[in-house]
Amino acid sequence: MxxxxxxxxxxxxxxxxxxxxxxxxxxxxxxxxxxxxxxxxxxxxxxxxxxxxxxxxxxxxxxxxxxxxxxxxxxxxxxxxxxxxxxxxxxxxxxxxxxxxxxxxxxxxxxxxxxxxxxxxxxDLAPAIPGDQIAGCDTDAARQAVTALAGLHGPSWCDPRWLDLAVAMPKPGDVAAAGGLGEVARMAADITLGKVGARMDRRDRETFSEALGLVTPWLHAGTETGRFALMHGDYRLDNLMFDSTTNSVSVVDWQTLGIGLPARDLAYFTGTSLDPDTRAACEESLVEVYHRALLDYGVTGYTPETCWQDYRFGMVQAPLIIALGAAFATPTARGEEIFLVMLERSCRAIRDLGTLALIGATD
Incomplete structure (x- = not known):
């Protein structure tokens, strides 16, 4: 000080x-x-x-x-x-x-x-305004967001100097921390279901519970890819400021800074910030935009196919962060609505993309 x-x-x-x-x-x-x-x-x-x-x-x-x-x-x-x-x-x-x-x-x-x-x-970023998490965004705003995200991941891609950074989430290879977060995730899932489970679709409750039960092997499998970068951790519309006068976006709220498989951020954004039909229609093109931007920052040896696989795999980031927020944050009426919308969208994305089967294949 x-x-x-x-x-x-x-x-x-x-x-x-x-x-x-x-x-x-x-x-x-x-x-x-x-x-x-x-x-x-x-x-x-x-x-x-x-x-x-x-x-x-x-x-x-x-x-x-x-x-x-x-x-x-x-x-x-x-x-x-x-x-x-x-x-x-x-x-x-x-x-x-x-x-x-x-x-x-x-x-x-x-x-x-x-x-x-x-x-x-x-x-102050005014007149920029945050995205509307409940309403979601269109594909143009989504392209802005994933391009900006590459500006975080590309320059920090697999750079070991970031591994000593003080961050909020387990680092690659930290077995004890991954196990601890897995236990917390299961507890948070139970708390979240106790709060909002009655308002969730049965399929979403099942997907949510199964995903949160796989957090530890999911983290281990992400580490085994050897790919890591700085991660925002909570990369969604409420944490993005859009300025219509300059057609630009800025990223705020870095309290979930982490180091891990970069596409977790990408999956979390699309899985929570786009309605399911919009996501399904444009996600392949968004992943392509993100991948091309990474290459522009000098990332090499990362194929479009591997990027798509990482994106599918990374979708567990969504229910994980949602559960931690829903279980432990101060409850508000709007907050509960946000959690429910994000859970519905991300659980549908996990099913559409076959994410949980990927974790089983790598466990």
């Missing part, structure tokens, strides 16, 4: 003096006269605010608005998601500038040793 720019405990600590210190105004290059703070988002695992500063006259080159991410207001929630906070800080400190994935510019990042206090000061 910086001795001169302390981590704000809450929004009340984000003062004009704090922002001025962060922006490095000791040499009077910028003077912040006042700040206006307003909460944005629902903040289930953290609190997010928009900062609107009033600068003194003169050229300074800083944004007219910022977004600051802070821990959840509830200390109990903070303690439960500290690894997620660390993952996001780690991404912006070590990975953001080493990849080509479009993300907001980071002006400040810090975290305490125990992870319960952290802060990220980011450029």
């Amino acid at each position: 910086s001795a001169t720019v302390p981590i704000p405990r809450g929004a009340a600590d984000v003062t004009r003096r704090w922002l001025q210190a962060v922006l490095g105004s000791d040499d009077a290059t910028v003077v912040v006269e006042d700040v206006e703070i307003s909460r944005i988002g629902t903040g289930q695992t953290g609190a997010t605010f928009r900062i609107t500063p009033r600068y003194a006259s003169g050229e300074h080159g800083f944004p007219s608005t910022f977004v600051i991410k802070l821990p959840a207001d509830d200390d109990g929630v903070r303690a439960g998601v500290t690894l997620g906070y660390l993952s996001e800080i780690t991404f912006y400190r070590r990975a953001a500038e080493q990849t080509s994935v479009p993300t907001p510019r980071c002006f400040y990042s810090d975290i305490t040793a125990d992870g319960t206090d952290f802060a990220l000061l980011l450029a």
